[in-house]
Amino acid sequence: MPGFSFIAEVYWDLEWTLQQQGFNYTYDKRLYDRLHAGETRPVREHFYAGLDYQSKMARFLENHDEARAAVTFPREKHEAAAVITFLSPGLRFFHQGEFEGRTKRISPHLVRGPIEPTDLKLQQFYAHLLDLLRHPILRGGQWQLLECVSSWEGNWSSDSFIAFAWQSPDGERLLVTVNYAPHESQCYVKLPFSCLGGEQFRLRDLLSAASYDRDGNELQSRGLYLDLHPWRYHVFAIESIAPK
Template identity: 70%
Template sequence: MNTAFHPSLFQINTRVWLTELSQGLGRPATLDDIPDTELERLAEMGFDWIWLLSVWQTGPAAQSVSRTNLDWRHQFEETLPDLRETDIAGSGFAITDYTVHSSLGGDAALARLRERLKQRGLRLLLDFVPNHMAPDHPWVEQHPDYFVHGSDADFAKAPQNYCRVRTSRGPLVLAYGRDPYFDGWPDTLQLNYGNPNLQHAMIGELLRIAKQCDGVRCDMAMLVLPEIFERTWHIHAELFWPQATQHVRKQFPAFIFMAEVYWDMEWTLQQQGFDYAYDKRLYDRLREGHARPVREHLYAGLDYQQKLARFLENHDEPRVAATFTPEMHQAAAIVTFLSPGLRFFHQGQFEGRKKRISPHLIRAPLEPVSEACQQFYEDLLAVLREPIVRDGQWRLLDCVPAWEGNWTSDCFISWSWEKNDGQRQMIVVNYAPNQSQCFVQLPFSDLAGQAVRLKDLMGLASYDRDGSALVSRGLYLDLPPWGYHVFQITTLP
């Protein structure tokens, strides 16, 4: 199985995908109906990982909340003007059991799909939701102590964060799942990480999941860190992630953990056992549109950067095609996906889709395909299939003013990839809405005295230059707003 040092991941909304397949089949589709040709296409595109979103069993309680919450329904109608009740299945993150949903074909269908993926060199990533469970999860009846409780006064004071639940042991006031900055999610109940028995039970759930896939994306992973949990609930909690990741890896040594994480806590979770953490900081800086903060972000040590999951959209973020101009989108993609770390793509991104699909929905709107966007990503994925950017050595390059007083050199971000066999690439981006000039400083002293060709792998440009001049002064570039080059560097006879 492929083990690239800088792998690529593709996120798929499983329920939406099967809804589309169902329309063609004329019957409800399951995981067994995903064609081998689609899996082969994903492998040929160069992906290492397939993340199937929302495969776990959900129940009627969360679905009822999703269908009756007026604010959510308004969002659903913006996505699907022809919204039907059957389109609202409930959030895939309001889980009643870590078994594959019966409508998807159950655990057996997932096992068959995983084997088909494995045959094509693809590994399977699934969801783990540590913070909360669905209101009708069996633990509410069997282990109510696994949840955060409140009082009648709590419910009266903050009904947006608490609910009344009927059980065979009598009524309870339980907290909705939430983070410390927002109201609770009313289709979930908050798990109590101050209870050691709950932590043990969640490790058991992780071990169940690890038998069915090759890795997990952990939803809002920072919420169960002791300092965050105590700030939110005023309940002392012991560390969970170090013991959880260690327990799983004792049985499944190659198992991968990816953290959805915010608030600059990426390094913390990397140190607690995570292989990858969301790089939301890079995304935010790219969205702001200034080169210097992006460049400063890339100064971080490689031990940190290579464990970041870099993205331009996912199921939580707005579509990149709706957020960035086409030119800025391309420049941001060059920076995001040709930098070190895990390259994280989202279903619909390549086609230039503009409507975000809520995890509560199982149908997507019909949208036109952007041929320009599709062609750009075809070219970019071809570059990403090259071993040099999957397993090579990366370094940030300096860009200096083209002449005294020319401030536009500050608009550039440049870096190189190289392999021990002599392969080299140099990437340069003018991440600004203005035309910019600079000299890029090349670190390859052995080019002196040679004729050098720089061929753009993402365009038609090809330049022959004197290697001695490149080494002594650098490569002069004059690029339009959001312009970029992905140069393959070779020497000529």
């Protein structure tokens, strides 16, 4: 039917089967469960799947069957999980009251809920995230999971990162990095972008005021060095700095 999408809520590893039978999207409960558990490697391994599968996943942090995200995820973990979930390929699925930090799960049979105060900081975070999701690169760009390697011998905390990149046909680039762990972590992110050598680049975080200038030769050879506090993240636009 033109203009109509079918979404299946299905489990037991039947998501791919239903996608092949004509469903436009299937619930990504596996990603939700792994984010909830808070272990980084299983989350990263979930993104090893092919894009023909991932692009048909409906990704969410709460729905009418689950506890509210504001209850399930502590604040900083909530934001980190949202960055991973909604900046990945696929359908972004939001639930009524999620942006305001509602805590009471409402039965769909009741059709009403208690009045709750709005979590203004969480609402502001989602407002920035929704603005970012309007960016054309997150709708028509190419997504790629990235490798994060140890920043020095014996530093195992690189395993705590999830990083991926978006590229548009006209050369625009976004880099998403998340330390999905309750401890400070360091790593080098291997960048997939070509032709970085010989230029200077500004990494401008689209979800904060942070901005960093980096040498393209170093970015191309070693990657981008990161040192992030627990559950922190960056969404960098990588922009060439024209010589003066």
